[in-house]
Amino acid sequence: MLGEFEYLMLTAAARLGDEAYGAAIRQEIEDATGAPCSIGALYTTLDRLENKGLIKTWMGDPTPERGGRPKRMVRVTPKGVEAATSFYNAVRRVSRGVAWAKS
Amino acid sequence: MGEIMTSIGWRLADLVSHALDPHERDAVRGDLSECRVNGWRAFHEVLGLVCRRQAALWADWRPWLALVVVVLPLGTLLSHASRSWADNSVLDISLYARIWEWSYLTYPGWRRELFRAVWSTVLGAAALSVWSWTCGYMLASISRRTVWVAAIAFGLVVFFATIGTSTLARIRHDEFSGHFYGVVLPRLFRTAFVMVPLFWGIRSRRKGLIRPSMLFIGAAVVLILTVLKSPGLQSSLIWGRGLYGDAGPDRTFGTSDDPRPSWPVVVILWPTAYILATAMPNRQRRVDA
Numbered sequence: 605m606l607g608e609f610e611y612l613m614l615t616a617a618a619r620l621g622d623e624a625y626g627a628a629i630r631q632e633i634e635d636a637t638g639a640p641c642s643i644g645a646l647y648t649t650l651d652r653l654e655n656k657g658l659i660k661t662w663m664g665d666p667t668p669e670r671g672g673r674p675k676r677m678v679r680v681t682p683k684g685v686e687a688a689t690s691f692y693n694a695v696r697r698v699s700r701g702v703a704w705a706k707s
Numbered sequence: 708m709g710e711i712m713t714s715i716g717w718r719l720a721d722l723v724s725h726a727l728d729p730h731e732r733d734a735v736r737g738d739l740s741e742c743r744v745n746g747w748r749a750f751h752e753v754l755g756l757v758c759r760r761q762a763a764l765w766a767d768w769r770p771w772l773a774l775v776v777v778v779l780p781l782g783t784l785l786s787h788a789s790r791s792w793a794d795n796s797v798l799d800i801s802l803y804a805r806i807w808e809w810s811y812l813t814y815p816g817w818r819r820e821l822f823r824a825v826w827s828t829v830l831g832a833a834a835l836s837v838w839s840w841t842c843g844y845m846l847a848s849i850s851r852r853t854v855w856v857a858a859i860a861f862g863l864v865v866f867f868a869t870i871g872t873s874t875l876a877r878i879r880h881d882e883f884s885g886h887f888y889g890v891v892l893p894r895l896f897r898t899a900f901v902m903v904p905l906f907w908g909i910r911s912r913r914k915g916l917i918r919p920s921m922l923f924i925g926a927a928v929v930l931i932l933t934v935l936k937s938p939g940l941q942s943s944l945i946w947g948r949g950l951y952g953d954a955g956p957d958r959t960f961g962t963s964d965d966p967r968p969s970w971p972v973v974v975i976l977w978p979t980a981y982i983l984a985t986a987m988p989n990r991q992r993r994v995d996a
Binding site for chain 1: 731733734735736737738739740741742752753755756758759760
């Protein structure tokens with residue numbers, strides 16, 4: 605079963621599609637949670653997800669706004685989609701009837 | 708002022724990021740630039756990632772092997788040896804600094820004594836340096852990716868393993884009431900003849916600077932210096948750690964007939980043995996080719 609932060613990262617990467625990379629995923633998570641997301645947590649979780657086969661990463665092209673440095677691009681694999689779907693369904697099932705789910 | 712501080716933060720972030728793999732360093736640095744974080748937050752975030760990466764490396768057995776086989780035993784031996792020789796050298800240095808007159812050189816006895824003092828200090832410094840170099844080389848061989856953490860741990864052991872102990876020189880003389888001779892100079896001695904050679908050994912191994920043939924010559928030098936300085940090495944433990952044993956036939960501690968533990972010599976030489984053992988297959992492959 606995925607962890608909470610792993611689910612956030614998979615979801616953010618899936619939403620971003622072809623534009624999913626480190627800084628963009630970080631921004632998505634911070635916008636969704638309202639809390640800062642550390643680079644350390646982000647990159648170690650990327651490694652963990654890749655080791656589990658849930659994402660694929662590769663080094664993208666450098667850009668001027670990044671000082672000519674490349675991005676670490678992310679794509680969710682079918683196995684990652686399945687894992688995220690499973691997590692989402694589990695959260696929905698366990699949240700049935702609770703007060704905050706009704707609102 | 709704010710710009711200066713943020714610039715310092717970015718410089719520190721860049722410095723710390725060298726502990727990351729090159730690809731990751733570029734990606735992280737680029738992400739932080741794109742997010743327009745200030746320098747200190749960048750430093751904090753990069754430091755956090757470096758700490759996580761280092762912690763993950765310590766899940767392997769190699770860093771622990773380096774800790775148990777090199778850092779703790781050899782750091783402790785070098786801590787005692789360096790402190791003992793620093794104190795003895797400082798005794799001579801402070802004496803000559805306070806009473807020196809050039810006319811002393813006209814007396815054969817003074818010249819012999821001066822030569823003895825200089826030779827003893829140079830030999831001690833040379834022995835410490837080669838022992839420390841072999842420790843650095845071995846650390847970098849066993850665990851390349853955690854070598855800097857291991858080196859810092861080694862430094863902590865060298866500087867703090869002697870807390871609660873003393874030396875014969877320090878007990879017998881009140882020359883050490885001064886801060887410079889009692890505190891500063893011994894620490895400089897340890898830094899110059901233990902920590903600097905340690906880092907040089909690490910760098911030599913990482914960059915492959917030493918040819919296998921030079922390692923054999925170096926091993927011979929280490930062996931000669933160890934033979935010359937092994938009584939001092941053993942004494943530094945006896946007097947430093949109170950490992951008093953038999954006083955020998957003359958019933959007096961501290962004389963040359965006292966039996967001394969032989970294990971410190973074995974321990975101080977095992978990095979050299981390891982370096983030779985790992986250098987020999989490379990040499991054999993070249994010969995066979």
